[in-house]
Amino acid sequence: MALNKELIDILVCPECRGKLELLEGETGLKCDACKVVYPIKDDIPIMLVDEAVPADKWDKN
Numbered sequence: 001m002a003l004n005k006e007l008i009d010i011l012v013c014p015e016c017r018g019k020l021e022l023l024e025g026e027t028g029l030k031c032d033a034c035k036v037v038y039p040i041k042d043d044i045p046i047m048l049v050d051e052a053v054p055a056d057k058w059d060k061n
Helices: 005-010
Strands: 028-031 036-041
Touching: none
Parallel strands: none
Antiparallel strands: 028 036
């Protein structure tokens, strides 16, 4: 099941309220301002600041 495009359009970074970018394969939502990725598990974005992964570490997964 793919993520709803309308949902993605209204989601913002919980830390800075900035725009999020859907990563290829719908594995995460990236905030360029905070340089973190919020993981997507079972088609559910995990929008908790404590669950965010630094973008430089995410790229190495």
